Amino acid sequence: QQKVQQSPESLTVSEGAMASLNCTFSDGTSNNFRWYRQHSAKGLEVLVSIFSDGEKEEGRFTAHLNRANLHVSLHIREPQPSDSAVYLCAVNYNQGKLIFGQGTKLSIKP
């Protein structure tokens, strides 16, 4: 069964410092990977989609993918208090199957 595991469960970072979130997946047949943000159980905001090994940057958000290590990470540059939210890693498999991690709750201290 495909599984997605995120770490840490929660993270507090000072405003302006780099925030780093991790995600491991169990199945190397995945098509692509996405990072989403969710504010207080509202809809999901897509941050970065990455398909190939390496790095993908979208504004202050950078994803790193290493399929051999079954690992994808998200780095947030110069985080602000408004970036406080739950961050979700999602792995896309065939037939539109999207498996989510349990989320990392990120808090940014002013």
Next chain:
Amino acid sequence: AQTIHQWPVAEIKAVGSPLSLGCTIKGKSSPNLYWYWQATGGTLQQLFYSITVGQVESVVQLNLSASRPKDDQFILSTEKLLLSHSGFYLCAQGDSGNSDYTFGSGTRLLVI
């Protein structure tokens, strides 16, 4: 641009009562449609997906059912709600390839 409208925004329902949640998609023809559910503090789980009108596949069994009566409409329902049905329900549309998913803003359900 694709838009997804979900209704209602929030519901408080009694155990044993029926439920119907709706989702309509604009701006894309023949979309792949999905229902997701998130228990409070839990992980988002895919419940159903539909590739075409009249066809729905179940992914997780939660004593819920889904139907796709029109190309742009996806309905989630049950005749008898359980306490365990409480949570946050999201409708999404996407392709089986590498295209981005679009999510609705969700329905918050509390069963009492």
